Amino acid sequence: MEYVILKMKPPTHRPQIALLLAINKVKVSEEQRKASIDTHEPLLSFALSCGMYSSPAVRIYTAKGVKEELLEAQREFIQASVGLSSKGKLLVPKMLHCYAKSLVEDSNLGVWISKYLPPHQAAFVEQCISQRSRQSLLSSRSCGILPFDSRFRYLFLPDNNNNNSCV
Secondary structure, X not given: OOXXXXXXXXXXXXXXXXXXXXXXXXXXXXXXXXXXXXXXOHHHHHOOOOOEOOOOOEOOOOOOOHHHHHHHHHHHHHHHHOEEOOOOOEEEEHHHHHHXXXXXXXXXXXXXXXXXXXXXXXXXXXXXXXXXXXXXXXXXOOEEEEXXXXXXXXXXXXXXXXXXXXX
């Protein structure tokens, strides 16, 4: 589904997937081709949970508002997964870093991430980045990359659009 219907590229944060796809040539049926989207949509990275700790939360998407819902999933993933070390270094999950590499340079990653944070957190992140850049010009990277955690976990978010409670 990910690589045929949704036209996703094998994730660089999980190189074993690219290897499996290369070994097992995927044959696409005409029916699958008709059901697939026309172009690759990078935001789909935040929509698919593969049941691992580093995966985004499981959500329900609607056809009517899918673009906005994907942007919301991206924002929520960034807010839930980015952190700061005790030394003020930005800690970024590998999945997010791989996604962001196509959008922004490493030197601007913190500023890009802060756009998705609440104002008080964004200001704190930018302050830490500013202090780190003044303190250490020897640091090759302004952020630490958190490895992909493949432990099993499905995270389900409450449905905010549905006001009905299940009993």
